[in-house]
Amino acid sequence: MATDELQAYGVREMSDDEIEAFLSVQTTGVLGLPDDAAPYLLPISYGYDGDRRLYFTYLEGAGSRKTTLSERADAASFLCYAVDTLYNWESALLSGSLNRVPESSWDEIDDHLADVWRPALLEDATLSGEVSVFEFRVDDWTGLKHQGLPPALEPSSE
Template structure:
């Protein structure tokens, strides 16, 4: 079924303002990078600039697949979703490009990245690795939501 057909059951497309608001309140999503045989998917926390960019902090090992794939990617996708119940959820799919941010620009991103969720492992483990910040430039987005019971299940109090 298409989104249009599902509107009869309470599904709605999100407008740009709703998408911006949703991205501003979320901190986790799934990055999809192109790879032969299907996308390479990474759950990542992110910071959002309130307009057209997301930022990711990568903790890199000596041979980082996500770094190699991010550097090679011409295009990428990012999915952010929130499910409260089967009748109350939101989903936003972003498409765009990803690139490393030069270390000299990291200070400008401090506020955006300050409240990004990170696994406790990043804070407490003694890790030998490099950190890089990546920018996801949003070229296109689409969002859908379902909030409330489908019309067929709503009670008729007449």
């Protein structure tokens, strides 16, 4: 179903400012990396710089698939979404490129990663594992949101 058809159900496209605000308050999403058989999807936390760049912290093990795929990807996708109720949700789909951030530049982006949600497992493993940071530079984005009942379910004012 096309986006314009979804408007009858109360769904509408988000403006650039709404997408920007949405990304600024969320901290998790799904990174899609190209792979031979099918896209490799990875739930991941992120920091957003407010200027169309997201930052991901990777905990790497030997032969890390996400690192290998990230380094060879010409393009990647990222889906961020929040669902509060059946009739109150938002999602933003981003496409762009990934680049490793040199460790010498980590201090410059530290503020963007300071409040990122991370599972306790990642925090514990970070102390003993190799860590890298990747920048996702957004080339294009689109967002949808639904807030409130669909028009057909709204109480009548009669």
